[in-house]
Amino acid sequence: MAAPWREHLEGWPLPPAPFRLDPAKTALIVVDVQRHAADSSVAVSVFLKEHYPAIAEYYLDRLRNTTIPAILRLLGFFREHDLRVLFLCVGPWYKDRADLSPRMRRREEGVNQATGHQILFHHDDPIHEVVPELAPREGEPLLHKTTMSAFNSTGIDLLLRHLGIEYLVFSGLATQACVETTARDAADRGFNCVLVDDACISFTQAAHDATLLNFAATFGRVDESETMMAELAAALRRPAVAASGWAG
Amino acid sequence: MAAPWREHLEGWPLPPAPFRLDPAKTALIVVDVQRHAADSSVAVSVFLKEHYPAIAEYYLDRLRNTTIPAILRLLGFFREHDLRVLFLCVGPWYKDRADLSPRMRRREEGVNQATGHQILFHHDDPIHEVVPELAPREGEPLLHKTTMSAFNSTGIDLLLRHLGIEYLVFSGLATQACVETTARDAADRGFNCVLVDDACISFTQAAHDATLLNFAATFGRVDESETMMAELAAALRRPAVAASGWAG
Amino acid sequence: MAAPWREHLEGWPLPPAPFRLDPAKTALIVVDVQRHAADSSVAVSVFLKEHYPAIAEYYLDRLRNTTIPAILRLLGFFREHDLRVLFLCVGPWYKDRADLSPRMRRREEGVNQATGHQILFHHDDPIHEVVPELAPREGEPLLHKTTMSAFNSTGIDLLLRHLGIEYLVFSGLATQACVETTARDAADRGFNCVLVDDACISFTQAAHDATLLNFAATFGRVDESETMMAELAAALRRPAVAASGWAG
Amino acid sequence: MAAPWREHLEGWPLPPAPFRLDPAKTALIVVDVQRHAADSSVAVSVFLKEHYPAIAEYYLDRLRNTTIPAILRLLGFFREHDLRVLFLCVGPWYKDRADLSPRMRRREEGVNQATGHQILFHHDDPIHEVVPELAPREGEPLLHKTTMSAFNSTGIDLLLRHLGIEYLVFSGLATQACVETTARDAADRGFNCVLVDDACISFTQAAHDATLLNFAATFGRVDESETMMAELAAALRRPAVAASGWAG
Secondary structure, eight states, rough: OOHHHHHTTTTSSOOOOOOOOOGGGGEEEOOOOOOHHHHHHHHTTHHHHHHHHHHHHHHHHHHIIIIIIHHHHHHHHHTTTTTTTEEEEEEOTTTTTTOOHHHHHHHHHHHHHHHHHOOOOOOGGGGGOOOOGOOOOOOOOOEEESSSSSGGSHHHHHHHHHHHHOOEEEEOOOOIIHHHHHHHHHHHOOOOEEEEEEEEEEHHHHHHHHHHHHHHTTOOEEEEHHHHHHHHHHHSSOOOOOOTTOOO | OHHHHHHTTOOOOOOOOOOOOOGGGGGEEEEEBBHHHHHHTTTHHHHHHHHHHHHHHHHHIIIIIIHHHHHHHHHHHHHTTOOEEEEEOOSSSSOOOTTHHHHHHHHHHHHHHHHHHOOOOTTSSGSSSSSSGGGTTTTOOOESSSSSGGGGTTOOOHHHHTTTEEEEEEEOOOOIIHHHHHHHHHHTOOOOEEEEEEEEOOSSSSHHHHHHHHHHHTTTTEEOOHHHHHHHHHHHHHHHOOOOOOOO | OOOOOHTTTOOOSSOOOOOOOGGGGGEEEEOOBHHHHHOTTTTHHHHHHHHOOHHHHHHHIIIIIIIIIHHHHHHHHHHTTOOOEEEEEEEEETTOOOOHHHHHHOOOOOOOHHHSOOOOOTTTSSSGBBBBGGGOOTTOEEEEEESSSSTBBHHHHHHHHTTTOEEEEEEEEEEIIHHHHHHHHHHHOOOOOEEEEEEESSSSSEEEEHHHHHHHHTTTTOOHHHHHHHHHHHHHHSSOOOOTTTTO | OHHHHHHHHOOOOOOOOOOOOOGEEEEEEEEOBBHHHHHHTTTTHHHHHHOOOHHHHHHHHHHIIIHHHHHHHHHHHHTTTTTTEEEEHHHHTTTTOSSSOOOHHHHHHHHHHHHHHOOOOOOSSSGGSSSSSOOTTTOEEEEEESSSSSSTTTSHHHHHHHHHHOOEEEEOOIIIIIIIHHHHHHHHTTEEEEHHHHHHEOOSHHHHHHHOOOOOOOEEEEHEHHHHHHHHHHHHOOOOOOOOOOOO
C-alpha cells in the first residue's frame, strides 16, 4: 500500500521528468545533522521533551531508529564506492547571532525568553558540530550555512558544477526546512534530486509528508534509502558508458 | 473552524517570529499569472480539460471565482495606496527551450509527445503574457524567470533591497511551485513574507494545503486576502513613525 | 611592436591557463551598446561634448570608427555561423531610479544637477534601447541589468550553463566598467573569456588599457577581433570531435 | 605630487558619488593574506625567488615593509574601536583541487609541472592558513572562497546585509585579482568601498596601479591607510546621529 501522501499524487498532471542516477555524477548531501538538533541530551531535544513531549517522543524515536541508521547506511554505501559526500550545517558566525536575519534572531530570542533554551549555536560552539557518529571524514567538505538553503549562503552551486555533479541525494533535517529548501533550489538550478524519505526527519509526520508530496509533484524523486542504493548499486555493476552530459 | 492544514500546526514547536506589515516597505508579488496557465482557452487549461477533467474542474473554478478575483482586489488595494507591485513570469528565452534545465526540457517534450500540448512558451510568444485583466501597469516591473524561484534567475534580490522593501505579499500560481519556491528563498534571505491563501492556486487542494502547512510552520505567514488588506489599511491610517529598520 | 599595456605583462609570473575557443560552446556578449552611451546625438555623448571636449573627440571617434565596426563584424560572423549571441543593457526599471544602488542614484543626481544631463535611462525609455545598427535579432536574448556585472542582477549564469556555453567573447562598453566587471565574474565562475580590444571602448585609453593589462594578467585572453575570428573560423573548418567537456 | 595613476583620473567624466565612512556600518575586509602567498619561506614567495627574482624583490619588500604593517595598523584600529573585521581566504576544499574551475586547475598543474611549485593549498593544509601575525581573532569570521570574488563562492552578501554593513575597507592580496574582484562586486551590489593602497599588493606596481586607476574611476575610493583611519577617527569623535540609512 502506498503511503498516504503518495495517494495525493495519483493523477497529478505535470510530474517532473524521470531520471536514473549516474553514480559518478552523484553526491550525497547530509543536511544539518548537528548536535543542536540531533543529540538527544541538548538544545532542541531537551526543549521538545520539556515543552512538546508528544512531539519529542515521535522525533527522538524516528531520529534514533530510522533517520540516523538510514544516513549511516547511505554514508557507508557512498564511502565504500568512493562517491561524493558533502555535509551542510546551520548557525550564525557570531555568538550574538548578528548575521542571522532579523526574523531568525527574533525567533531565537523568543524561544530563549519563553523557555531558557537555545536552538542555533554559532560556528565555534561544540553543540554546532555534526553528531559524532556521522562526522565528516577527510575529503568530505562541511559547508557553513546561515540560511535554510545552502544556495543562499554558501558556494555550493559552483562547487557542485566544478565537481561535475548532476545528481543529488538529500538526507538530514528538518525535512520541510533546510532539506526541502536546499533541494528545491538545487532542482530549480537543474540538478536531479532525490529526497530520501527514511533519511529525513521533521517534528511531525504531517510536515514531513507535506514536503514529500510537493517535492515528488514538482521537483524530483522521493525514494526509500534501500531503493535508491539498489539503483546506484545496479548502475555501478554496469560497464561504464560514454558520458551522456547533463541530465540525460 | 480552522482549515484542515491549520490543525496540523497546533502545537508546532518552532513557528517563525511574528511580524506586522509596514506598508511603505511592502511589495505585492504576482507570480506567473500568464496565459499559458491562466487563460482557460489555451495550453495548460486545455491540457487539463482533455486529460485531467476532474482537476480541470477544480482548477478552472478556483482560478475564475477565487484566485483571479483575489489578485484583482490586491492589485486594486496596492495601486490605490501607491504601494509597490511586481510581476514575475516564467518561460524560456529561446523557442527551442535551450535555456531551460535539461529536466524541464524533457518534461516539456514528454507532455508534447504524449498529448500534443505545450506548457511553457518563450518570452516573445503571446501565450507567455500575463493575462490581460492583471496586466502590469507602467512602473510595475515584470521580471522574466527561467526557473521557479525568482532568486535563481532574476535580479529580484538587489531590486527589492534597493527599493527598501522588507515585506512581501505573494499571490499567483502554482502555489507549491513558483510561488512557494520564490517565497521560501525570500524568507530565507530575510524578507518577511505573507502567502495569500485565496490569491494562490495549485492543481489540487492537497498540494496547495501542503504548501500552506509548511510555509506557516517555518517561513512566514499564511493569510486570507481580506485579513492581510485590513492589516495594511489599519497601518496606513496610523500616523507614520520613525523607520524601525529591518524586520522590527 | 606590442601595445604598451602588453609590455607590462612580459615576465608576469602567473598568467591564466591558455585555451582555444570551441565555436559550439562559444557566445558573443554585446555589453550595453545603448543609445544613452552610443548615440552621438543624446545623453553621454552630448554631456561629453559640452563638458569634456577632448574626451568626446577620442570617444566618439573610437566609437564610430573602431568599436561599432568591430562589433558589427563580430555580429556578422557569429550570425553567419549560427553561434550564440547575447545582449546586455543597463538602466533602472523605475523612472525615479529607485532600484539603483543609492550611490548610483546620487551619481545620476549629481550629474543632473551640475549639467542638466542624464546618463542612465529606465527600461521603457527609447534612449535605453540598443543602438539600431546593432539591435538584437529574434533568438538573441537581451538581458536587463541594473548593475555593472550581469551576474549581479540577471539570470545569465544559469542561462549560459543550460545553453552549454563555456567560452565567452566580450564586446561593448565601457571597457573598465560593465564589460570588465561582467567578464571578471564570468571568468571567476569558470567561463573561458576573451576580451576583444577593438570591440570595446572607454572614455580614455588609459582606463581601457588598465583593463586589458589586468584582464590578461589574471582572468583570460585579450585579442583583436580579427585574430579571434580567425581562430573561430579555423575551428569551424575542422571536423567536429567528441565533446571534451568544460574548459578542455 | 599625485601618484602617476591619479594623473589619469584628472578630467575623468563620471567618477563615483563621494561618501564618508560611518564607523558603525563599516567593516574591514582582509583578503587572502595566507601563508601560500605571504609567508616568504614557502610556495609563491619561493616560486618568485627562483623564477622571477626581480618581481620577488619588489613583492617581498612591499609585503614586509608596506602591506603587512599597514594591515596590522588597520586591524589595530578596527579592533580598538570594536569595528567589524572579516577575513577571506582562497583555495580548494579538495586536495586534488576538483572544486576549482578547470582553468584554475590547469594553471596549478602548469606551474607544478614547470617548476615543481604549488600556488593554492586546500583548506586543511597549514600553508592555506592566514599568516600568524594577522590571524583572525574570536568573533572575526574567516570565509573560505574557491573563487576570486567572495560574492561568487561564499555567503558574504547576506552576512554583510544582516550585520547592517554599508561601507567596506579592502586590504590584502593580490590587488588586481581577489581584492579588486571582490571590491567590484561589493560596489556593484551597493556597498560603499574603499581600496587601501598601502594595504594591498600585487606582483608589479603596474598591475597594482591599473587597479587603483579603474577602481577610483568607476567603483569607489582609493585611500592611504592613514587618511582613511583619520576619517574614521574623526567620525568616532563626533556624537552619534540618527541612522541615515543606506549610503546617505
